[in-house]
Amino acid sequence: MTITTPKPTKPWRATPKAMVPNFIAGLSVILGTWFLIEFTGLAGKLGAFLAASALAIVTLSLAAGIQRGGQAAKNVAVGTFVAIGAITAMFPVVSILGTVFVRGIRGIYVGFFTNDMSLASVNDPLDKGGILHAIIGTLLLILFAMLISVPLGILTALYLTEIKGPGSRLIRFLVQAMSGVPSIVAGLFIYSAFISGTGRGFSGFMGSLALSILMLPTVARTAEEVLLLIPADLREAGLALGATQWRTVAMVVVPAAKSGLITAVILGVARIAGETAPLLFTTGGGDAVNGNPFDGVMGSIPFAIWKALIAGSEESNARAWASIFILLVIVLALFFSARRLGKRRV
Numbered sequence: 001m002t003i004t005t006p007k008p009t010k011p012w013r014a015t016p017k018a019m020v021p022n023f024i025a026g027l028s029v030i031l032g033t034w035f036l037i038e039f040t041g042l043a044g045k046l047g048a049f050l051a052a053s054a055l056a057i058v059t060l061s062l063a064a065g066i067q068r069g070g071q072a073a074k075n076v077a078v079g080t081f082v083a084i085g086a087i088t089a090m091f092p093v094v095s096i097l098g099t100v101f102v103r104g105i106r107g108i109y110v111g112f113f114t115n116d117m118s119l120a121s122v123n124d125p126l127d128k129g130g131i132l133h134a135i136i137g138t139l140l141l142i143l144f145a146m147l148i149s150v151p152l153g154i155l156t157a158l159y160l161t162e163i164k165g166p167g168s169r170l171i172r173f174l175v176q177a178m179s180g181v182p183s184i185v186a187g188l189f190i191y192s193a194f195i196s197g198t199g200r201g202f203s204g205f206m207g208s209l210a211l212s213i214l215m216l217p218t219v220a221r222t223a224e225e226v227l228l229l230i231p232a233d234l235r236e237a238g239l240a241l242g243a244t245q246w247r248t249v250a251m252v253v254v255p256a257a258k259s260g261l262i263t264a265v266i267l268g269v270a271r272i273a274g275e276t277a278p279l280l281f282t283t284g285g286g287d288a289v290n291g292n293p294f295d296g297v298m299g300s301i302p303f304a305i306w307k308a309l310i311a312g313s314e315e316s317n318a319r320a321w322a323s324i325f326i327l328l329v330i331v332l333a334l335f336f337s338a339r340r341l342g343k344r345r346v
Helices: 016-039 044-068 070-107 132-163 168-178 183-195 204-228 232-240 245-256 258-272 301-311 314-343
Strands: none
Touching: 044 070, 070 314, 132 168, 132 204, 132 245, 132 258, 132 301, 132 314, 168 204, 183 204, 204 258, 232 245, 245 258, 258 314, 301 314
16 A cells, blocks of 8 residues: 655745735735825825835734744744835835936936047036046046055055054054044145145145055055954965065965955045045036046046036036945945955955
C-alpha cells in the first residue's frame, strides 16, 4: 500500500487561504484612507500618507494576529513601522530627484552644451546662450583643487597611520575640525588673504584654493580610514624582506589601498562640486569661456545656477533648473563611482 504525503509548501510562500486576510487588510487600508480623506481634515498628500500608514500598521497587525497569533502581530506591527520610516526617509530624495529631472530636462536645448553666455543674458530665449563656460570652469576648478588637496590629504593620512610622529593627535583633531568649517568661511578666507588689498583680481585659481580647503579634510579622513584597513602583516612582511619604511609604504601599503584612495578622491570631488558660496568671493563668475585659471574671472555651474535664479524670469529659471540637472548628474556619477570602487577589495 502506497501512502502519498502532500507536498510541503515553502515557508516563505503564503498559501491562497493565508493570503485572504492580507488581501482584506490591503483593501481596508485603501478604503479607510479614502474615507479619512473625504470625511475628515486629513486632506492632501501628507494627510493621505499619515492615514494610510496608521491603517497599514493596524490592519496588517490584525491580519497577522488572526493567522499566526499575538507574537506575529507584534512583529508585523514593528516591521511595518520600520518600513514606513524608511519610505518617509526616501521621500525627500525622490522628490528632489524627480523635481530636478522634470524641470531640468525642459531647459536643455540645442546649443546648451556648445555655447556660453558672452553674447546672451539669462533672460533671453532658450535658443540663445549655453553652459559651456560653466562646464569648463567647473572642471578646471575641480582639477586644480584636486592637484592641491589630494597630495596633501594622502600625505596627511600616511603621516597619521604610518609615521605616527609628534603632533598626530593635534593634526587629526584639526582635520576633523576642518570638516565642519562652513564653505562661505573658506571663500572669505581666500578673499581676505589673497584678493582684498593685494592687487589680485578674481580668478579660477583662487576658487580652487577655497575649494581645496573644503576637499582636504574629506580626502584625509577617508584615506586614513582606508589605510587603517590594510593588514599589519603586509607592513611586517615588507620590513622583514629588508625594505625601509618608506619603500614598504610606497611599494606595499599604497598599492594595496589604491582603490580606497581613489574612492577618497572621488568623495572629495563630490564634496566640492556643488559649492557656491566660496566661488562668490573668489571667481567672479564670468559668462565667457576662460581656459586660463590664473587670469580673469571664471564661470562655474553653481555660480551660473545662482545667477540665473536671482534673475527671476521664466527663461532664467529654466536655465537654472537645466544647470542644476547637469550638476546633479555629475555629482551622482561621482558617488556611484565611489561606491563601485569601494566595493572592491582593498
